[in-house]
Amino acid sequence: xxxxxxxxxxxxxxxxxxxxxxxxxxxxxxxxxxxxxxxxxxxxxxxxxxxxxxxxxxxxxxxxxxxxxxxxxxxxxxxxxxxxxxxxxxxxxxxxxxxxxxxxxxxxxxxxxxxxxxxxxxxxxxxxxxxxxxxxxxxxxxxxxxxxxxxxxxxxxxxxxxxxxxxxxxxxxxxxxxxxxxxxxxxxxxxxxxxxxxxxxxxxxxxxx
Amino acid sequence: xxxxxxxxxxxxxxxxxxxxxxxxxxxxxxxxxxxxxxxxxxxxxxxxxxxxxxxxxxxxxxxxxxxxxxxxxxxxxxxxxxxxxxxxxxxxxxxxxxxxxxxxxxxxxxxxxxxxxxxxxxxxxxxxxxxxxxxxxxxxxxxxxxxxxxxxxxxxxxxxxxxxxxxxxxxxxxxxxxxxxxxxxxxxxxxxxxxxxxxxxxxxxxxxxxxxxxxxxxxxxxxxxxxxxxxxxx
Numbered sequence: 470x471x472x473x474x475x476x477x478x479x480x481x482x483x484x485x486x487x488x489x490x491x492x493x494x495x496x497x498x499x500x501x502x503x504x505x506x507x508x509x510x511x512x513x514x515x516x517x518x519x520x521x522x523x524x525x526x527x528x529x530x531x532x533x534x535x536x537x538x539x540x541x542x543x544x545x546x547x548x549x550x551x552x553x554x555x556x557x558x559x560x561x562x563x564x565x566x567x568x569x570x571x572x573x574x575x576x577x578x579x580x581x582x583x584x585x586x587x588x589x590x591x592x593x594x595x596x597x598x599x600x601x602x603x604x605x606x607x608x609x610x611x612x613x614x615x616x617x618x619x620x621x622x623x624x625x626x627x628x629x630x631x632x633x634x635x636x637x638x639x640x641x642x643x644x645x646x647x648x649x650x651x652x653x654x655x656x657x658x659x660x661x662x663x664x665x666x667x668x669x670x671x672x673x674x675x676x677x678x
Numbered sequence: 679x680x681x682x683x684x685x686x687x688x689x690x691x692x693x694x695x696x697x698x699x700x701x702x703x704x705x706x707x708x709x710x711x712x713x714x715x716x717x718x719x720x721x722x723x724x725x726x727x728x729x730x731x732x733x734x735x736x737x738x739x740x741x742x743x744x745x746x747x748x749x750x751x752x753x754x755x756x757x758x759x760x761x762x763x764x765x766x767x768x769x770x771x772x773x774x775x776x777x778x779x780x781x782x783x784x785x786x787x788x789x790x791x792x793x794x795x796x797x798x799x800x801x802x803x804x805x806x807x808x809x810x811x812x813x814x815x816x817x818x819x820x821x822x823x824x825x826x827x828x829x830x831x832x833x834x835x836x837x838x839x840x841x842x843x844x845x846x847x848x849x850x851x852x853x854x855x856x857x858x859x860x861x862x863x864x865x866x867x868x869x870x871x872x873x874x875x876x877x878x879x880x881x882x883x884x885x886x887x888x889x890x891x892x893x894x895x896x897x898x899x900x901x902x903x904x905x906x907x908x909x910x911x912x
Contacts, residue, residue, distance in 0.1 A: 496769065496774045496775070496776045498765060498766065498769035498774060499769055499774040501769075502769055502770065502774075591770050594766045594769060594770055595766055595767065595770055597762065597766060598762045598763040598764075598765060598766025598767055598854075599763055599766070599854065600762070601758070601759040601760075601762050601763070601858075602759050602760065602763060602854055602857060602858045602861075604759075605755070605759050605858060605861055605862060605865075606857075606861055609861060609862075609864075609865035610861075619857065626850070630770060
């Protein structure tokens with residue numbers, strides 16, 4: 470028996486096979502990536518809780534990095550990865566906000582804080598997702614270079630995704646000042662990439678760049 | 679196992695094989711019956727054990743049991759390690775899936791992989807029984823594994839779905855899955871020991887430094903050799 474084409478056309482595709490934007494998933498990862506979904510997301514306590522969760526997720530990757538060593542290496546690795554996010558938020562983001570304000574870009578400080586929170590969440594979630602794979606390498610190989618190579622690749626991916634997320638948010642909002650926003654984001658990207666590379670290099674790879 | 683339970687398992691296996699896209703959409707919509715999950719786990723363990731046992735048959739004796747134990751273990755370790763990455767990457771690239779969805783998708787995909795391994799097992803056994811060389815068995819097993827992996831990939835890709843971010847999720851997760859799978863398999867080797875080869879042990883003791891290190895060493899050997907060859911020309 471052949472199916473009636475008209476009936477087949479009328480049957481909707483399963484949500485999984487269509488654009489995922491129609492899939493309403495109760496998903497903590499999605500909430501982490503967009504804290505504004507939560508009505509309480511803008512309170513200071515909620516912001517601090519969100520930042521703490523992101524730092525803990527990032528620290529899990531650093532912990533996996535040091536999994537081949539002693540307890541101190543695990544703690545040191547975790548702190549090292551988290552430290553880079555803190556350094557960028559404290560040293561880089563305020564400078565970016567000042568440059569954008571000087572250019573009178575229509576971006577409020579709260580928008581910048583939201584964009585930073587989303588970008589940090591993005592990078593942290595990627596790091597947490599990759600942490601078990603890195604831990605597998607760290608504990609099952611004798612030569613630490615393999616785990617270091619993989620660890621560096623994961624950090625680079627997470628950093629890149631976070632940076633793209635932040636730049637996208639800012640440039641999208643900077644109506645009428647796009648060129649300034651792009652230039653400011655480029656400068657911020659250069660500064661913060663060097664900063665995190667320096668921190669991660671010193672904390673995780675035992676070197677100083 | 680009761681007749682009803684057997685029938686349920688048979689139906690679940692049939693769905694895993696015939697309707698990967700429908701199964702993926704059931705996973706995403708969190709409508710997958712527990713019986714399918716239970717069957718998927720049993721299939722992963724049983725199928726991979728069978729395949730591993732045949733690989734171990736090349737050497738025979740204890741190696742059959744060791745390889746039969748280690749093959750499902752490697753597959754389960756890979757799933758445990760890769761599922762968080764799937765959850766994170768799909769959310770980051772705009773295809774959010776709950777952890778429950780990620781687990782059910784990964785289990786059904788791995789079950790489909792295992793069923794293809796089961797299908798390849800008789801041919802591989804015949805190959806071993808006919809006295810094939812270790813290298814040939816290795817290649818045949820790799821081919822079977824690659825085909826099985828493709829069968830499982832269909833479920834995962836359907837679960838990720840079309841639309842923005844789908845390709846990026848599939849690509850990055852594919853890389854992570856390959857790295858995790860290769861290293862967990864590498865850490866639990868050997869599966870295949872040639873006739874009259876090394877002594878049978880559960881795990882290889884001479885760890886050379888991991889899969890990436892092996893690849894790096896192989897690449898440096900190739901490039902150093904190429905460099906040495908091109909030097910006199912200058």
